[in-house]
Amino acid sequence: MSSRRDLLAGATRRLDDAGVASARTDAELLLAHVLGRPRGALVLVDDVAAADVEAFEALLLRRAAREPLQHLTGSAWFRTVELAVGPGVFVPRPETELLAGWALERLAELEDPVVVDLGTGSGAIAAALAAEAPHARVHAVELDEQAYAWAERNLSGTGVDLRHGDLATAFDDLAGQVDVVVSNPPYVPLEAWESVAPEARDHDPHLALFSGDDGLDAVRVLAVRAQVLLRRGGVLGVEHADVQGDAVPAVLAGAGAWTEVADHHDLAGRPRFTTARLAR
Known part of the structure; x- marks a missing residue:
């Protein structure tokens, strides 16, 4: 399990370093996509299961390589x-x-x-x-x-x-x-x-x-x-x-x-x- 707060903080830093202008928003949208819930409902999540963390990391790598967010969410x-x-x-x-x-x-x-x-x-x-x-x-x-x-x-x-x-x-x-x-x-x-x-x-x-x-x-x-x-x-x-x-x-x-x-x-x-x- 990983903390949702820590996951998003780290993801935002990585996307920002990669030059993604909307780093925080994209990180939240990707995590929401992985969890199958609206972005606004992320505040209800405290911890993220290991399998979901792995899926999130895979998408994060692709976004950091500047693959469009919409391609990742479909x-x-x-x-x-x-x-x-x-x-x-x-x-x-x-x-x-x-x-x-x-x-x-x-x-x-x-x-x-x-x-x-x-x-x-x-x-x-x-x-x-x-x-x-x-x-x-x-x-x-x-x-x-x-x-x-x-x-x-x-x-x-x-x-x-x-x-x-x-x-x-x-x-x-x-x-x-x-x-x-x-x-x-x-x-x-x-x-x-x-x-x-x-x-x-x-x-x-x-x-x-x-x-x-x-x-x-x-x-x-x-x-x-x-x-x-x-x-x-x-x-x-x-x-x-x-x-x-x-x-x-x-x-x-x-x-x-x-x-x-x-x-x-x-x-x-x-x-x-x-x-x-x-x-x-």
């Missing part, structure tokens, strides 16, 4: 939905919940809206939209085969129309009929390889991370493809890196068909996503 929460995640799929980030929230506000304004999630990855945005806007018809597409398999698992039974394909050519059958297009595309410049956190660089699919020399290749494709899919007056929302708060709006403004181009900040005050309306 799940990630996104707004109101819990997603299965693991190797081969981009782990959804809390910042993206703001883009999903914007899309939900737009869908709430419409009676029978059609929404498309281009490059759905794990299916996070599409799943959240289907759960929180049941009146909407939700469509999603993913190119990467491994990511598609995760999305298929997460979107099963949600009513989302999931397709395996390229966001640049998907949904010809919906041309001119879509009210909202939303996307969290790849946006990391190739030259920024070394600056990407190991959890993402070494474990997220590169197709979901990198997008040309300036990180804007996918955004340029979206600026064109969304024009095909949206009805006149429909809206587009695109996530981007915090250093692209001017660059992404400039891409849309330069595409010629977009009005009301605006950038939005996340809760930390950093540029996070751009929205625009297709000219009427």
Whole structure:
């Protein structure tokens, strides 16, 4: 038996030394996962059995090597939905919940809206939209085969129309009929390889991370493809890196068909996503 308090203190020090920013939180989440109880219930635990300590140590070693926490627990929460995640799929980030929230506000304004999630990855945005806007018809597409398999698992039974394909050519059958297009595309410049956190660089699919020399290749494709899919007056929302708060709006403004181009900040005050309306 080992003391829960001592276990967590030691684990926090090890993760902190390994460069994990949320060391204490991750240690608690891993122990809670091993014990099969909510993180908040750890205060009720005094001692941890030897078998559980061994399992915790194994996960701790992997986290210290910067394997994503969500890969170790097998799940990630996104707004109101819990997603299965693991190797081969981009782990959804809390910042993206703001883009999903914007899309939900737009869908709430419409009676029978059609929404498309281009490059759905794990299916996070599409799943959240289907759960929180049941009146909407939700469509999603993913190119990467491994990511598609995760999305298929997460979107099963949600009513989302999931397709395996390229966001640049998907949904010809919906041309001119879509009210909202939303996307969290790849946006990391190739030259920024070394600056990407190991959890993402070494474990997220590169197709979901990198997008040309300036990180804007996918955004340029979206600026064109969304024009095909949206009805006149429909809206587009695109996530981007915090250093692209001017660059992404400039891409849309330069595409010629977009009005009301605006950038939005996340809760930390950093540029996070751009929205625009297709000219009427």
